[in-house]
Amino acid sequence: MLFDTHVHLNARQFNEDREEVIRRAKETGVEYMVVVGFDRETIPLAIEIAESHKNIYAAVGWHPVDAIDMEESDLAWLEELSAHPKVVALGEMGLDYHWDKSPKDVQKEVFRKQIALAKKVNMPIIIHNREATNDIVTILKEENAAEVGGIMHCYSGPADIAKQCVDMNFMISLGGPVTFKNAKEPKEVAAAIDLEHLLIETDCPFLAPHPNRGKRNEPAYVKLVAEQIAELKGLSYEEVTAKTTENALKFFGIRN
Template sequence: MGACRRAEEGGELVQVEPRMLVDSHAHIQDKAFARDRDEVLQRAFAGGIDKIVCVGYDIASSEQTVALAETYPDLYAVVGVHPHDARTLDQRAQERLHQLGRHPKVVAIGEIGLDFYRDLSPRDTQRQAFVAQLAVARELGKPVVIHDRDAHQEVLEILRRERGGRNGGIMHCFSGGLPLALDLIKEGFHISFAGPLTFKNARRPVEVAAHLPLERILVETDCPYLAPEPFRGKRNEPLLVKEVARKLAEIRRKPLEEIAYLTARNTRQVLALP
């Protein structure tokens, strides 16, 4: 706690080293880490990141994340097909997902959902893939990790209709408003914030983060994308989840260590991590 007090008094937040942050959403299998993946992970674990949740976006990347989880004890896997790749979720892919989902280090199905911003798969295909994967999670009794871009109302309707939150779940990189966040919490979801919370023009995420119950908030990097300030525009990595937590601490006027502890505990609870 000494470090916290120093941070509050001197404004030297940079010196605080919380030991137990969890990055609840990272894409370590991405080719952006092809050359230095092990270094990036060692840097995170040495720098205060306790656990990393590595998320797939298609079958190949889901297989890679399971392989990484087998290699690194503190890395956990989430497997699923992203709405961008919804058209690749055929019968065979769905069976493979089922198989992967039974692996002991697979903690959730994701990232799944709807992306009406980029529309890289037809919307109807996205809806079908989303519902089909919610069913996989239900059959496996696992939580879900949801991607929602410009499809807030429909994502909420589908989650309600399919009871998508029955085993818990995470709305990752949340970009909606406070009423939606509160509705999702009612459906059993946790709300995760990424780098955009730290951006200078961030207004909505800051407002949401200010008002949600702290026991429902998580932090993530979504690396290699969305690097937080002051690293915006660069390649992101799990160590930088600290910057998101730092911003959340500032918004909630709490010591960084407390925010680190709470968000890590929340992630452990929703994903049943040890």
């Protein structure tokens, strides 16, 4: 049994065959998924998909690339949605210094506001980090995000930072990059972080794992991530799938 903890089935890339993608995932053993909404367009569809499927849940947050577009009414909307029975986390949120749409100071402000909201509603957070590791860790510490904990989504940083995040009550989620032949750091993280602190994901439709790299990613491919982690840790595939699913169910507060 597999739990894909971060999917974007609400992305336009799935508009033509969303139900087929979900069916293929279940046939591969993916019993649970969390659909992540991160703006005014993707959040309602994330909720709709979660409401329509028994073991699919939603996370809602505001992406740092679009931080400049966020208004106070959007934050209030996220607070309202946090009470929805199928919403299990706030996010993805964080910092993205690769794109320059939103100034860094605006991104930081929106990030801090969402952490404060998570503490208010007592809900874990999902962190997006692109080229902003030091600032992410600093803000998580300053805002005492350990109080609610969270997920370092599609983690691709060094193992020592991953260990710092674990110490702050965060899970480390690995995706397709751990299967890439030239991805040194994700492989080191998979080997170094104890299985009880690991989750798996696809981040579909992005970052498809080897040998599907460059193609549209989908939840069924999370099996390839689990297989790679098992190889790197010297464990059986069954051990990795059982424990990462157990971790996710516990983290999101889902009763199996």
